[in-house]
Amino acid sequence: MERRFAIPALSLLMLMSALTSNQAQARVFDINDFGAVGDGKTDNSKALSDAWNGACHSEGNSVILIPSGTYLLGPLRLIGPCNGRIAFQIKGSLKAFDSPQLGIDHWITFRYIDGLLITGGGLLDGQGSASWQHNDCQKNKDCQELPVTMRFDFVSNAWIHHVTSLNSKNFHFNLFSCQNITFEQVNITAPGESPNTDGIHMALSTNIFIQDSAIATRDDCISLGPGSENIHITGIACGPGHGISIGSLGGSPNEQPVTKVFLRNSNFTGTMNAMRIKTKAPSYQGVVSDITFQDIIVEHVDNPIIIDQQYCPSKKCSPQSSQVKISNVKFINIRGTSSSLVAVNINCSPAVPCTGIELRDINLECDGSGGKASSACANAKGAAYGTQNPPPCLEK
Numbered sequence: 310m311e312r313r314f315a316i317p318a319l320s321l322l323m324l325m326s327a328l329t330s331n332q333a334q335a336r337v338f339d340i341n342d343f344g345a346v347g348d349g350k351t352d353n354s355k356a357l358s359d360a361w362n363g364a365c366h367s368e369g370n371s372v373i374l375i376p377s378g379t380y381l382l383g384p385l386r387l388i389g390p391c392n393g394r395i396a397f398q399i400k401g402s403l404k405a406f407d408s409p410q411l412g413i414d415h416w417i418t419f420r421y422i423d424g425l426l427i428t429g430g431g432l433l434d435g436q437g438s439a440s441w442q443h444n445d446c447q448k449n450k451d452c453q454e455l456p457v458t459m460r461f462d463f464v465s466n467a468w469i470h471h472v473t474s475l476n477s478k479n480f481h482f483n484l485f486s487c488q489n490i491t492f493e494q495v496n497i498t499a500p501g502e503s504p505n506t507d508g509i510h511m512a513l514s515t516n517i518f519i520q521d522s523a524i525a526t527r528d529d530c531i532s533l534g535p536g537s538e539n540i541h542i543t544g545i546a547c548g549p550g551h552g553i554s555i556g557s558l559g560g561s562p563n564e565q566p567v568t569k570v571f572l573r574n575s576n577f578t579g580t581m582n583a584m585r586i587k588t589k590a591p592s593y594q595g596v597v598s599d600i601t602f603q604d605i606i607v608e609h610v611d612n613p614i615i616i617d618q619q620y621c622p623s624k625k626c627s628p629q630s631s632q633v634k635i636s637n638v639k640f641i642n643i644r645g646t647s648s649s650l651v652a653v654n655i656n657c658s659p660a661v662p663c664t665g666i667e668l669r670d671i672n673l674e675c676d677g678s679g680g681k682a683s684s685a686c687a688n689a690k691g692a693a694y695g696t697q698n699p700p701p702c703l704e705k
């Protein structure tokens with residue numbers, strides 16, 4: 310599959326106008342002018358931090374320029390609020406230390422910023438390979454956190470465009486309490502043996518757009534935690550990885566609902582799941598509603614459609630059920646191949662059954678095994694329309 314990430318002329322125009330709308334010219338802060346050296350060996354943390362402080366405190370809009378070259382960088386927090394909007398123009402590579410840095414939760418954190426652009430065609434190299442063996446939180450209660458490549462905490466009106474994130478130590482991008490963030494033509498890559506390298510994770514965030522991007526990791530391509538609302542995902546090539554997940558939910562009290570999520574025009578290739586909603590059992594109360602998956606192609610995917618309300622990865626599930634209520638979930642025009650026999654698996658909670666599940670034009674064949682694809686349902690109410698392969702099993 311060939312995909313291109315050229316910057317369309319229109320985007321360049323938008324970039325220029327975004328940077329210059331209030332001012333004749335945005336001020337440029339070239340990290341080399343702050344003592345940075347792009348030799349792959351010098352620690353440039355102070356230079357970038359100084360450039361940030363200059364840009365953030367200057368009046369009007371600013372550009373922080375990372376020129377061609379490989380810039381080694383330690384963990385850094387870039388904190389606002391700033392006086393104007395900031396563009397991060399990454400032409401070269403930012404490279405993390407290759408040591409695991411156990412117990413540090415970030416490589417680059419952006420916090421309290423309104424108006425941020427990250428672009429330039431450059432590379433974020435998380436150098437994760439020495440860290441992945443330490444990512445044992447599934448098994449080890451006392452595990453230490455590993456750095457997320459980019460964290461966005463309390464950031465609004467940001468556009469992350471035309472950058473590559475490679476070999477993160479932990480998640481590639483994490484959004485917390487964000488608003489109006491667009492990811493576009495972002496290329497996220499980590500090899501198959503890298504645990505927990507989710508592509509983009511979000512929680513407590515609204516109006517998030519992720520489009521025209523390729524995501525290949527060993528964990529979720531995109532995962533949506535509590536409080537994800539009005540999320541639009543389109544044009545994603547996901548795989549390998551665990552697919553796109555809502556949840557897991559119900560693990561904490563007072564979780565905000567996950568609602569108004571739209572995934573469209575996307576492909577899953579060789580992933581463990583494609584469209585998944587998972588909640589713990591037992592669980593606290595929670596809500597998942599108004600979710601649409603539409604125009605999706607799956608190829609050699611273990612679980613193309615899966616609602617799993619008995620998600621208990623680290624221990625045996627308790628007989629107590631999940632209290633997360635799932636309603637109004639539509640699967641429309643989903644086709645391709647499943648590598649397991651159960652291509653549609655809708656396993657809802659006996660305590661709060663799923664309602665308003667809609668299956669419309671589903672055509673999933675089994676590949677490999679030669680068996681016939683089937684559906685499995687528990688406590689799942691809804692209706693099926695149009696083509697149905699495998700035969701549906703929803704209750705009225």
Ligand SMILES: *[C@@H]1O[C@H](CO)[C@@H](O)[C@H](O)[C@H]1NC(C)=O
Nearest residue numbers: 312314473475496497498523
């Ligand atoms: C994404 O980045 C990786 C690593 O640089 C590269 O091998 C791959 O070709 C890129 N994919 C796309 C779709 O640009």
Ligand SMILES: *[C@@H]1O[C@H](CO)[C@@H](O)[C@H](O)[C@H]1NC(C)=O
Nearest residue numbers: 425465466467468489490491
């Ligand atoms: C969303 O953020 C973008 C910057 O990425 C900005 O151009 C746009 O105006 C914002 N939209 C709203 C509704 O504020």
Ligand SMILES: *[C@@H]1O[C@H](CO)[C@@H](O)[C@H](O)[C@H]1NC(C)=O
Nearest residue numbers: 543544545546574575576606
């Ligand atoms: C998904 O696959 C189809 C058919 O191969 C292709 O036309 C389309 O461009 C792909 N979409 C993405 C987002 O990769």
